[in-house]
Amino acid sequence: MSAPSQRPAARGPAALAATVLIALLTACAAPESGKATLAADAPLPATVPAGTKLxxxxxxxxxxxxxxxxxDTFSFDVEWANLSGGPQTSEAFRADALDVGAVAEIPPIHANWTGLPVKIVASRFRKDPLTHPTYELGIAPGVxxxxxxxxxxxxxxYSPGQAQGALVLKVLKHAGLTKNDxxxxxxxxxxxxxxxxxxxxQVDVAPIGGVNIKRYTARFGRDGATTIAHGLRDDPGHLYVRTATLRDPAKAAAIREYVAAWARAARWVYEHPKEWIEGYYVKDQGLTAADGQYLVELAGEPDIPADWSQAIARHQETIDILATETGNPxxxxxxxxxxxxxxxxAEAIGGGAR
Known part of the structure; x- marks a missing residue:
């Protein structure tokens, strides 16, 4: 007796509907409606596709x-967001309203601690950073x-989650002191x-930066206000993005193009101080030319290294201090x-700052 033939089971309306629903859910779950996803260890694409925007x-x-x-020379569209600093940038990242942010070293740490995975894609420092500090310690009159x-x-x-707050913790450690002191x-x-x-x-000591250093002593110096150097590096400047953004091959390529332009812009600022003072500090920021000249001299020459190993080691020291003091992992x-x-x-400026 021959064995019965094997036939597919009949599929009724309910089974068919379930199959369609699964297919729809799978399609919705695909990144960017089926677009290709760039692996974290894949080479960066060399070209930016038409229609890309950052x-x-x-x-x-x-x-x-x-x-x-x-x-106006980018191969992609740019929308400029008038925001800066870690809190604003993280908020915009979470709202899917920003692709690239510019900050110091603390915001990327806190972003990851608060469930917002981010990656640094560019790093800039200052040559001779101890001579050109970002901050000095302001001392109150009579202290x-x-x-x-x-x-x-x-x-x-003390400002938790900001560069100045981390600097205070580093200074205390450098001085052999703790928060209890x-x-x-x-x-x-x-x-x-x-x-x-x-x-x-209200406070005896505070880290102050930029033009506030000059203005503080000019205004309150006659009352005994002073500043002192803290003697530590405080010069990191980074571009960072959401890790999810880097999975988009088009945006990853556009970010590479922007990083190159960002580096050239930093060199241009250093090499054209008069134009920068007039165009940025005076016209854009509303400062005096004297204030602008002070800030240009304070910043010194940018250092854009081609090797991040030393920067990463310094960043690790900051993370370790913050983790110990805040209880974060x-x-x-x-x-x-x-x-x-x-x-x-570094390659965008001819490898001239390493």
Missing amino acids: IIGDPPTKVALQLSGEI NVRTLADLRGKKIA VTLVELPSTGDVYPSALASR PLKAQDLYDLRYQAVG
Whole structure:
């Protein structure tokens, strides 16, 4: 007796509907409606496809590119977002309203700690950073602080999650002190909050940067206000993006092109100080030419290395200090960097800053 033939089971309306539903859900789950996804270890694409767009939050570079004449030369569309700093950038990332942000070293750390995976794609520093610090320690009128050892027992302005806050922790460690040896007063390091807090004796010490250094001593020096050097590197500047953005081959390629332009803009600023002072500090920021000249001299020459190993080692020291003080889990600094972009900036300026 022959065996019965094997026939496919009949598929009724319910089974067919379930199959269609699964197919629809699978299609929806595919990244970017079926677009190709770039693996994290895949080479960066060499060309940017037509129709690609980046939303970039990097106001100073926008002005530099306008002044240098390079702003209209991108092979992709750019929408400039007028925002900066870690909190604004992270908020825009989470809202899917930004592709590239410009910050110092702390925001990428805190982004990953708060469930927002990001990668650094460009890094810039300052040559001779101890001579050209980003911040100095402002000392309130009448407070006797001449060395870092004198910080013991003082009220120090502290901004968790920002570069100034991390700097305070580093300074304390460098001085052989802990948080228990001082009083940390939480204040946002925005605008002139820190100079005002110093002048009113709300705090004894605060890290102040940029033109605030000059203005603070000019305004309150007659009352005894001073600043002292902290003696540490505080010069990192990064471009960073969401890890998810780098899975898009078109955007990954466009980011590479932007990193190159960002590096050229930094060199242009250094090599054209008069145009930068007038076009950015005076016309865009509303500062005086004297303030602009002070800031140009304070910044010194940019250093855009082709090898990030030393930068990553310094970043790891920062992570370790913050993890210990905040209770957050340790991170590997190298995991914050996309090494495919490591040499892009240096190569864009002829490898002249290494």
